[in-house]
Every structure is written in structure tokens, then in C-alpha cells.
Amino acid sequence: MSDDESYELLGFDHVLLPVGDLGEAVAFYGRAGFAVGFRMDEAGIAQLKVGGETPGILLCAEEAFGHRPPPWPAVRVWLEVADARVAARALETAGIGPLEGPSAGATGWTLEFADPWGNVVGFTDYGKRPELGRRP
Template identity: 55%
Template sequence: MKALGIDNVLIPVGDLDAAVEFYSAKLGLAVQFTVPEHGLAVFRVGDETPGLMVRVDPSAGAGRPPAMRVWLEVPDARAAAAELSAQGVTPPTPPFQVATGWTVEFADPWGNIIGLTDYTSRPELGR
């Protein structure tokens, strides 16, 4: 078997409307489409076809460990952290340096961890 790339990343959430609000209004991801009767929405990440897919899961965030952890590449993780903090989405820890640049992590309302990472120290590796 040969994996050709990522299709979609599935994130379990507790409420579709709240997820659309968080991922579009707070994180700024464009909604590709929603299928409310199936409790799912897909958000575009950059210019790529794959995206983040959220699907209602009644057990999401119900006292269990985070269900998903995904990192997205951004131009400047520290600036993204400041922008999200201004919107009331506070990271549990400040941005931290990694080999390629900076990273900051946030939790969505169901405990899924969304990391924002940049390639400011290694721009040749970034998009």
C-alpha cells in the first residue's frame, strides 16, 4: 500500500453550529460545505483539497482525553496566537520554539488540540 497524502482530518465535536463558529470565525478557516443531517462540516485549509472535517460525536469532550491533535502551518505562529487571544481563545501555554520556527496550541470547545506552527527558522521547508 502507498499513501498518497492526507484526504481529510476528522475531528469529533459536540455541536455542529458551535464547531462552525469556532473553526470559521475564530480560526478563520473557510467552510467548504456542511451536511447538517449527518452532523458534519468540512473546512478548507489553504489552497489544498484536503481539509479539516468536524463531525458531531456525543461523547466529544465528555471527560476523556483530547480526541484529536492536528497542527496547521501558518505564516507566523506568534502573531496567530495574539490574534486568537484577542478573540478570547487563550492558549494553555505561550508560543514555544521548535526546530522549524514557532508553535502555539489551542483547544477547541471539545478538548481537541489545534496547533499552529510556522517555518520562520526554516522557510525552505514551509509552503
């Protein structure tokens, strides 16, 4: 890129997750604690809110996937939570078992879970390094 053709990355728009059934995905992520920002069934999309930010996770119905993972490595997205151990207990109560964790990491506690299509969501907190988190 030439010097007169620069651009600035302003922030995230959405993280897209392919899913096999939009209604089932919205229900799954609802059990995991996500609120729906908007849903457009005719377009096969639903946006899940992440904190107070406008960008979020965009579920995209991919009819070909059904209940098997897509033919590429699973999408992984990690989100900050106030306490990953509390999130792990809430997920367990909702019938969503972790793939890994909760376990102690360098900045705090972490855990990962997967949706029925193989997308992996991680939760992390900054209990050990609050100055790096959104709520120091």
C-alpha cells in the same frame, strides 16, 4: 503484503475531529480563522478549509460527547501558518486562549489551542527553517 499487492499513499483526505455540537464547533473554528468548505447538517459534518488544498478538517458531530472530551486522548493536529505569533494574537482577539505558546521551536514559532471538546490544534511556522515550509 505481497510484492504484487502494493499501494501508494497519495496524501491526506481529511482529519476528523469529534465535536459535541456542529453549529457551536463551526462558530468556534470560524473565530479561530477557519473558513467552511462545506456543511451538511443532516449528516452532522462540516469541512474546514486548510490552505488551497482540497483535504481539510472534518468536524463530526458526536451527540454523546456534549461538552466533555471524548473517552480517548485528545486528537492533535498541527497546521502550518506563515507566522504563529500573528496567529496567536488573532486567536487572543477572538477570545481563544492558547494552551501553550507561542514559543520558539527548532523550526520557528508554535502554539496550541483546544476546542470545547478537547481536540487540540497546533499552529507552527518555519521562520527559522524556511526551506522546510510550504513557502521557502
